[in-house]
Amino acid sequence: MAGGQSKADDESVRENFNRAAAYVMGRRTFDEGERGWPDPPQFRAPVFVLTSTPREPWVRQGGTTFTFVTEDVEFALARAREAAAGKDVQIPGGAHTVRQYLDAGLVDELQIHLSPIVLSKGVRLFDHVPPEIALEPTCAIHSPGVTHLTYQVVRP
Numbered sequence: 221m222a223g224g225q226s227k228a229d230d231e232s233v234r235e236n237f238n239r240a241a242a243y244v245m246g247r248r249t250f251d252e253g254e255r256g257w258p259d260p261p262q263f264r265a266p267v268f269v270l271t272s273t274p275r276e277p278w279v280r281q282g283g284t285t286f287t288f289v290t291e292d293v294e295f296a297l298a299r300a301r302e303a304a305a306g307k308d309v310q311i312p313g314g315a316h317t318v319r320q321y322l323d324a325g326l327v328d329e330l331q332i333h334l335s336p337i338v339l340s341k342g343v344r345l346f347d348h349v350p351p352e353i354a355l356e357p358t359c360a361i362h363s364p365g366v367t368h369l370t371y372q373v374v375r376p
């Protein structure tokens with residue numbers, strides 16, 4: 221964004237946005253973004269929002285339309301895959317949504333962007349995820365504020 225600084229984190233963030241051509245997120249993650257994301261939002265691609273409450277699509281500038289999906293996680297992923305046309309689908313969160321995709325065996329790669337901030341409470345990312353899933357580290361990028369960790373998800 222305008223006025224920002226260039227840091228070691230930039231490459232990680234830039235690469236992620238370049239690789240993804242569609243997104244799936246949970247409604248609570250969307251709620252925070254609806255209040256805070258600029259227009260155009262950073263996604264510049266279709267975003268499918270899982271929710272149990274139907275809502276008309278929210279069209280923003282720059283190629284981002286938020287489409288609300290009331291079916292299951294597989295259906296939302298299928299819509300996103302179709303929109304991505306062979307490029308990556310990214311699931312930016314939150315934890316409730318990510319762990320359903322892990323549980324369903326639908327995640328190829330997991331990225332954790334770890335900040336040294338102690339919150340003392342929150343949703344556990346791996347609760348109920350089957351222990352058969354293994355994580356193989358493939359990349360770690362350090363900066364003073366964030367450690368970017370990438371794992372390949374290995375399924376039995």
Ligand SMILES: NC(=O)c1ccc[n+]([C@@H]2O[C@H](COP(=O)([O-])OP(=O)(O)OC[C@H]3O[C@@H](n4cnc5c(N)ncnc54)[C@H](OP(=O)(O)O)[C@@H]3O)[C@@H](O)[C@H]2O)c1
Nearest residue numbers: 246247248249252270271272273293312313314315316317
């Ligand atoms: N630190 C980070 O990088 C990061 C990233 C993302 C999010 N966050 C934070 O995480 C928090 C939200 O995460 P969260 O885990 O609480 O929630 P979430 O996964 O973002 O959203 C959960 C909501 O998504 C909908 N949903 C999920 N699975 C569904 C399904 N199978 N069918 C229908 N609807 C489904 C439901 O919405 P309805 O209630 O509408 O039915 C559910 O209440 C926010 O505070 C956000 O800022 C942090």
